[in-house]
Amino acid sequence: MRYRERLQARIAATGSRLCVGLDPRPGEGGIEAVPDFLKRVVDETWEKAAAFKPNMAYFEAMGLRGIEILEKLLGEMPSEVPVILDAKRSDIGETQKYYAHSYFAHWKVDAVTLNPFLGYDSIEPFLGWEGKGIYLLAVTSNAGSADFQRQTLADGRSVFELVTALGERAKGLPTDVGYVVGLTNASGVLAKIPDAPLLVPGLGAQGGDLASLAAAARTAPDVINVSRGILYADDGSSYGERAVSWAARISQAYEEAVA
Numbered sequence: 001m002r003y004r005e006r007l008q009a010r011i012a013a014t015g016s017r018l019c020v021g022l023d024p025r026p027g028e029g030g031i032e033a034v035p036d037f038l039k040r041v042v043d044e045t046w047e048k049a050a051a052f053k054p055n056m057a058y059f060e061a062m063g064l065r066g067i068e069i070l071e072k073l074l075g076e077m078p079s080e081v082p083v084i085l086d087a088k089r090s091d092i093g094e095t096q097k098y099y100a101h102s103y104f105a106h107w108k109v110d111a112v113t114l115n116p117f118l119g120y121d122s123i124e125p126f127l128g129w130e131g132k133g134i135y136l137l138a139v140t141s142n143a144g145s146a147d148f149q150r151q152t153l154a155d156g157r158s159v160f161e162l163v164t165a166l167g168e169r170a171k172g173l174p175t176d177v178g179y180v181v182g183l184t185n186a187s188g189v190l191a192k193i194p195d196a197p198l199l200v201p202g203l204g205a206q207g208g209d210l211a212s213l214a215a216a217a218r219t220a221p222d223v224i225n226v227s228r229g230i231l232y233a234d235d236g237s238s239y240g241e242r243a244v245s246w247a248a249r250i251s252q253a254y255e256e257a258v259a
């Protein structure tokens with residue numbers, strides 16, 4: 001089964017487009033409290049999760065122990081839920097082969113985020129993997145996405161359209177190509193994004209508004225990520241309750257857009 005089909009099936013089975021972001025920040029219990037924390041989050045949220053997205057930065061920040069924690073977490077994920085490893089890697093093709101092997105063959109994640117700045121040959125090592133997906137950064141959720149990504153070229157295209165053109169070149173290859181589009185910068189952008197799976201961060205702590213995404217009436221299996229809004233909301237609710245609530249808010253925005 002292709003990655004896109006697996007994700008589509010998961011969204012259909014759960015009725016949820018919520019991607020639960022796993023960005024652990026060691027608190028009072030220190031690093032040794034993190035595995036139990038992550039287990040609780042996964043146990044409580046997986047039924048409402050279209051996908052999980054561990055971000056490598058938070059694990060790398062805990063040193064070697066963080067990598068061990070990530071490996072164990074990846075080995076124990078519920079098999080029903082696709083895992084998107086947020087690595088945002090980019091390097092020359094020869095080196096990217098090793099990242100691709102690490103994530104797809106060794107850690108067996110379903111998809112990975114990549115920075116496309118080094119061009120097509122830098123993503124090629126990720127394109128021959130049956131059942132896997134990559135998400136290329138197209139329009140990120142930060143203000144700096146205006147510095148390059150949303151600049152206009154002499155021919156009228158935006159720079160992020162060069163990224164989607166890269167992805168279109170990979171059509172027909174075993175790996176599915178999707179894009180990262182930040183919810184905070186999505187309006188005016190979505191109409192220029194192809195029918196490919198989107199990973200949409202920026203809901204919750206970053207204040208993104210779902211209306212423009214829902215109104216775009218896209219048919220691809222797009223998922224919307226919430227990390228701090230589930231892990232660190234500090235509102236007295238459980239992780240499970242927050243996942244249910246975010247999934248419902250996302251569904252409601254989509255329903256209102258078609259009404």
Ligand SMILES: O=C(O)c1cc(=O)[nH]c(=O)n1[C@@H]1O[C@H](COP(=O)(O)O)[C@@H](O)[C@H]1O
Nearest residue numbers: 055113140141180182201205206226227228
């Ligand atoms: O690739 C990403 O996931 C990503 C891209 C982007 O443009 N903006 C963005 O916030 N992210 C990631 O999405 C997550 C957002 O976290 P919260 O703002 O806490 O929900 C973090 O892991 C970010 O690194």
